[in-house]
Amino acid sequence: xxxxxxxxxxxxxxxxxxxxxxxxxxxxxxxxxxxxxxxxxxxxxxxxxxxxxxxxxxxxxxxxxxxxxxxxxxxxxxxxxxxxxxxxxxxxxxxxxx
Numbered sequence: 001x002x003x004x005x006x007x008x009x010x011x012x013x014x015x016x017x018x019x020x021x022x023x024x025x026x027x028x029x030x031x032x033x034x035x036x037x038x039x040x041x042x043x044x045x046x047x048x049x050x051x052x053x054x055x056x057x058x059x060x061x062x063x064x065x066x067x068x069x070x071x072x073x074x075x076x077x078x079x080x081x082x083x084x085x086x087x088x089x090x091x092x093x094x095x096x097x098x
């Protein structure tokens with residue numbers, strides 16, 4: 001089974017998470033709740049982009065995506081605060097030196 005996810009971030013909301021496998025093709029949008037070091041992703045307030053095809057997903061409000069099936073995370077450059085990321089990386093590097 002081959003799985004790929006594409007995650008696109010837009011103003012704290014993730015949209016366009018697609019699971020492609022030999023069994024299903026499903027796209028969801030939601031708000032990013034957390035990501036851990038294994039790329040396990042938790043989403044809240046999710047919605048299915050094709051509810052007619054996946055009516056069983058309409059009642060689901062939160063989801064967990066196992067990190068081992070995440071191939072890559074793609075974020076549009078204009079939606080990422082690079083200064084905030086650089087500051088956080090700098091602080092973490094300074095803490096590791098101490």
